[in-house]
Amino acid sequence: MTHRTAPTPEQKARTARPPAASTSRARALATRQVHAGYTPGVPQNTVAVPVYQSVAYEFADFATARDTFALSRPGNIYSRNGNPTNAVLERRVNDLEGGAGALALGSGQAAVAVSLLTLIAAAGPGTHHFVASNKLYGGTSDLLGDSFADLGIEVTFVDPLDTEAWRGAIRDTTRGFFLESIGNPVLTVPDLRAIADVAHAAHIPVVVDNTMATPVLLRPFEHGADIVVHSATKYLGGHGTAIAGVIVDGGTFDFTARPARWPRLTEPYPRFDGIVFTDAFDGSEGRTPFLVLARAKSVHDLGPTLSPTNASQILLGIETLELRVRRQTATALELARFLDERHEVARVHHPGLDGHPEHELVSNLLPEGLGSVFSFDLAGDPDVVETFIDSLELFALVANIGDVRSLVVHPATTTHSRLDEAGRADAGIGLTTIRLSIGVEDPDDLRADLAQALQAVARATAAATEAPAPH
Ligand SMILES: Cc1ncc(COP(=O)(O)O)c(C=O)c1O
Structure with a gap:
């Protein structure tokens, strides 16, 4: 009955010696994510x-x-x-x-x-x-x-x-x-x-x-x-x-x-x-x-x-964790900086930005960045949120984070919709807050998609301002 005597992978993994005498140095996470x-x-x-x-x-x-x-x-x-x-x-x-x-x-x-x-x-x-x-x-x-x-x-x-x-x-x-x-x-x-x-x-x-x-x-x-x-x-x-x-x-x-x-x-x-x-x-x-x-x-x-x-x-998934997280983190910061410059955006919630109140603490605790999820508040009336989200082409409207695909969600009407106004305020969420989860796509393509959706917002806002007042 060989199946009773051959060590199972479980047993082998438990009894496996450390990788090799020649590699006494601690292995990096990028290696361990594939082998550990x-x-x-x-x-x-x-x-x-x-x-x-x-x-x-x-x-x-x-x-x-x-x-x-x-x-x-x-x-x-x-x-x-x-x-x-x-x-x-x-x-x-x-x-x-x-x-x-x-x-x-x-x-x-x-x-x-x-x-x-x-x-x-x-x-x-x-x-x-x-x-x-x-x-x-x-x-x-x-x-x-x-x-x-x-x-x-x-x-x-x-x-x-x-x-x-x-x-x-x-x-x-x-x-x-x-x-x-x-x-x-x-x-x-x-x-x-x-x-x-x-x-x-x-x-x-x-x-x-x-x-x-x-x-x-x-x-x-x-x-x-x-x-x-x-x-x-x-x-x-x-x-x-x-x-x-x-x-x-x-x-x-x-x-x-x-x-x-x-x-x-x-x-x-x-x-x-x-x-x-x-x-x-x-x-x-x-x-x-x-x-x-x-x-x-x-x-x-x-x-x-x-x-x-x-x-x-x-x-x-874990086999590529480090590659994905580093790229997604870098792209997210780049896009946060881009949004921070736009007049259609009231505020970007990303402590990686210079001048953010928690920038110092965060830089000490998370020197390699804050990941790929961040939020921002659109300027103007809450109505602009719908125009912005529906104008996006690459960002999928999905209540999830950490995906290889870039995702967008409006927390106040989805993930945090069960909170009352006070609870939303405690959580730092307003009616124009939008959450992004940045994927592994090309950063320029993502920036272009955000830019065209912001332009749609600007057009809609201008049209609303120019519209004749109702009698
Ligand atoms: C920070 C955090 N913890 C826990 C959970 C729950 O995880 P799951 O959806 O895998 O049950 C989520 C889901 O969004 C999350 O974002």
């Missing part, structure tokens, strides 16, 4: 990561099945909790972020929900509270402000730029801080290190959504984050073909420092044969106590599973 986490090892010698389209896995013998279920031996059980294709994605994103381990999920929304619900699970029954940025992706605001309230989980929203507000919102029951490394759509960039220091002084873990920055531009663990989440749907996949999410655990947060706050990790857990997670899992093979709890409890119970086909789409 996968050692071709199936008998068919596939160079690309195979899609393991299998619901379940045959155990080598009785003892293996027993030990794998008991969590004392790593291994595949059932694809709701883990799959070999997804495992390559987990190792790759973990490598790019510089974490201790990762968990792939069916969407970015699932990554946010599972990361926070696992902190609640770790804290055990009782009243629990989070402090979160008030400048979040709309779906995350819905989850934290509505569905979490239904579950009795309390959330205080604060201005992410006001570090003292984070400190002031802490309660005895606070079990996490949540923020985005770059806020969408007006590019709010919080001082991650200062906020993490406030959290850690109160023994609170910091969860950072790094979707907008990607590990190419920012690695939150280097600035004090404990857990990073991604909507892999965006830049990691990059081609608008698959929804996916990833949680990466930095392994930095010491749950044993205040064990009474995290009884499900630091005390025997009856559901899992009395295992004490912080004793049983030392992070080897990516099995940190937090991630094992997330996989064995949150994902097992709630089922927000990623399909291996979608995982393979995301892996394909």
Whole structure:
């Protein structure tokens, strides 16, 4: 029965030695995005990561099945909790972020929900509270402000730029801080290190959504984050073909420092044969106590599973992540500068522009740029928005970001339409705010498309001004 004795790609990847003695220098992200986490090892010698389209896995013998279920031996059980294709994605994103381990999920929304619900699970029954940025992706605001309230989980929203507000919102029951490394759509960039220091002084873990920055531009663990989440749907996949999410655990947060706050990790857990997670899992093979709890409890119970086909789409995208993000970032800044000069534009929200109030902080935290999403306000009446968007030829009207295609959206009537006026104002969104996500197309073509749409706006505005007053 050779299939029982030949090492699986999983086993080979786990036991693989570091790339080679001759390459003791740390490899760059552009190299790791193609190679990390996968050692071709199936008998068919596939160079690309195979899609393991299998619901379940045959155990080598009785003892293996027993030990794998008991969590004392790593291994595949059932694809709701883990799959070999997804495992390559987990190792790759973990490598790019510089974490201790990762968990792939069916969407970015699932990554946010599972990361926070696992902190609640770790804290055990009782009243629990989070402090979160008030400048979040709309779906995350819905989850934290509505569905979490239904579950009795309390959330205080604060201005992410006001570090003292984070400190002031802490309660005895606070079990996490949540923020985005770059806020969408007006590019709010919080001082991650200062906020993490406030959290850690109160023994609170910091969860950072790094979707907008990607590990190419920012690695939150280097600035004090404990857990990073991604909507892999965006830049990691990059081609608008698959929804996916990833949680990466930095392994930095010491749950044993205040064990009474995290009884499900630091005390025997009856559901899992009395295992004490912080004793049983030392992070080897990516099995940190937090991630094992997330996989064995949150994902097992709630089922927000990623399909291996979608995982393979995301892996394909990641192979060109660095190339895309660098080009898209450069083009976005060029186009932001172009728009900033135009009289049809009232304001460009891009801290990469000289003179932007956060230019200094942002240049220190994100020296390689802010990615490809930014917003601007058209000058004049809100009616001009329709003319502008409908005149664009290359930019697709799509509620997504991070695609190879350039995209445009009007947040007030789409992505942020459920916010009231005050909520929109908090998020920095006006009625003439337009969000762009710049793709990989030729920058001159994109500039020409924006220019002709702005000319259409200018013509429409002039015609409206010249129109005879109604009698
Ligand atoms: C910053 C951010 N986080 C999370 C999500 C949710 O991700 P998904 O759409 O993959 O569920 C999104 C989606 O737009 C996002 O922009």
